[in-house]
Amino acid sequence: MRQRIAVTGFGVKVPNGENCDELLQNLLSGNYKFTVRKDLTPDGVSLTVGEVKQPLGLLDEKQYRVLPRIAKLAVSTLTEALEMSQLDLKDPETSTGIFMGTTMGGTTELEAMVRLSSGDQFKEMPVYCCGLVHYHSLASAVAGYFQLNGITKTVTTGCTAGIEAIEDAVVYLQNGRINTAIVGAADSSTNKVTVFGFGKLRALPFNQQAEAAGAPFSNKSKGFILSEGAAGLILETEEHAKARKAVIYGYIDAIATNNDGKSVNGQDPAGRIMKEVVGRVLAGRIPDYYNSQALGYAPNDSIEDIVSRDVFHHKVPLTSVKGLIGHPFSVSGPAQIIASLLGFREQFIPRTIRTDQAGYEHLPLITETLLQPSAKVLITSHGYGGNNASVFLTRT
Incomplete structure (x- = not known):
């Protein structure tokens, strides 16, 4: 019989929702605040973007400078998700896989590395530069942070990559390879290459007030609000979740x-x-x-x-x-x-x-x-x- 897939924890870090409690409050209140940037755009026009503003705690410290921002955001959200799930990753009965999705990867760090290399600034290039720009640094960083050495995959398609990471996890869970999965997605691309690229497509709301920019289902919107963030889920087979008496918040049916x-x-x-x-x-x-x-x-x-x-x-x-x-x-x-x-x-x-x-x-x-x-x-x-x-x- 096909295993049902339960959600036993989740975490989030997005504009106007830098943890689950804040997201809940703002979903109910409708309160929001975005940032206007002029340093990323052609001719210095204004662009409304969504940024994660709060510090990342330990992840902001020197020893984590080797990680791209997307990895830090992901670890932060997955820490929240794991706390909610009360999952013991060291339990011998728990077999865990990591499945992460990203659209743009470490594009912001790549832009910085290109500036250094094109300027022949070899000495200024950090030794860990490759890890900053490699797409798989996302899932790899999660594995390293939580000291897990099982299945570890990064899905890089497009805006659907987060759901496709969930789909991969579901396949592994349902065929019995694992009984728990750490799943999520992260992107942070408020940089010139992204803004110029999507600007060329007329997909970004240059010179439009935040009230109308990125307004869903309105033909007055000139494009989407480019934002950053991460989101994570803890998925388990229903059998495993119930065996450890976990709270089940929903099912990926x-x-x-x-x-x-x-x-x-x-x-x-x-x-x-x-x-x-x-x-x-x-x-x-x-x-x-x-x-x-x-x-x-x-x-x-x-x-x-x-x-x-x-x-x-x-x-x-x-x-x-x-x-x-x-x-x-x-x-x-x-x-x-x-x-x-x-x-x-x-x-x-x-x-x-x-x-x-x-x-x-x-x-x-x-x-x-x-x-x-x-x-x-x-x-x-x-x-x-x-x-x-x-x-x-x-x-x-």
């Missing part, structure tokens, strides 16, 4: 991914393949609501509109947390899952903030927090390069 098969430079605007992956996880079921990836960038938001229309006939309520946290690339999917898990625990459905629904007035969009329980949620994610991902999350 179904998960699926695919690719549009169109182009490295975008995605299918018709959303046909995205609808297929949604259909696979739903298997004919109807969720209480769906937590969409809508981020204030027209190509993505229009696909979510198509899913709502063609799969649910605009009859299932939907929401987006991107108005609160911005778009932290691979972290988006896991953060959406965590927002819904908090909703399970505290009996509310998170709303979409900072939107006027211009052009999307027909959607059954949740714009006021619903203080009611939910038990079944659809999570969607898709992005540049054509990968699509979907999760059916259940309370019991």
Whole structure:
């Protein structure tokens, strides 16, 4: 019989949610604060970005300078998740794998290393430079920090990488290779190369006020809010979780991914393949609501509109947390899952903030927090390069 996959812990560090308690408070209140930067943009125009502001404690100390920022963010969130789960990693009955996702990797550190190398500053190049820019430093750092030597993988696709890391973990859990998994995603790309690249695509809201920038489901938004962060989950087979009497916060009931098969430079605007992956996880079921990836960038938001229309006939309520946290690339999917898990625990459905629904007035969009329980949620994610991902999350 197929093993059910339980979530026994989670942690987060994103703009306006630098731990689970803060994210919960701001999901309920709608309070937010973003940063305006002019040092990253062409001609010094303003750009609203989302930054993690709080110190990282021990991880800010000298001995961890060898780690890229994404690894520090990830370790911080996974520490929170492990504390919540009360999982004993040294228990001989526990076999653990590490599965992490990232979209951009250590791009910020790579930009710094390129400056040094292009300036022939060999002496200034740190000995540990390769580890700062290597994508697998993400999962490797987690393994080293928690002193684990089992399966350790870093998934690097696109904005779906966090959910795809979860998918990999689920496969290993269900085939019995492991009984617990440390899973997550991290990205931190508030740098010039990222801003210039997505700026060329007209995907970033240059010279737009924070109130309208990155507003989900609004055709007035000029693009998404580039943000950083990390999110982590502790997954276990239901058998293992119940044997140790762990609190179960929800289940990864179904998960699926695919690719549009169109182009490295975008995605299918018709959303046909995205609808297929949604259909696979739903298997004919109807969720209480769906937590969409809508981020204030027209190509993505229009696909979510198509899913709502063609799969649910605009009859299932939907929401987006991107108005609160911005778009932290691979972290988006896991953060959406965590927002819904908090909703399970505290009996509310998170709303979409900072939107006027211009052009999307027909959607059954949740714009006021619903203080009611939910038990079944659809999570969607898709992005540049054509990968699509979907999760059916259940309370019991």
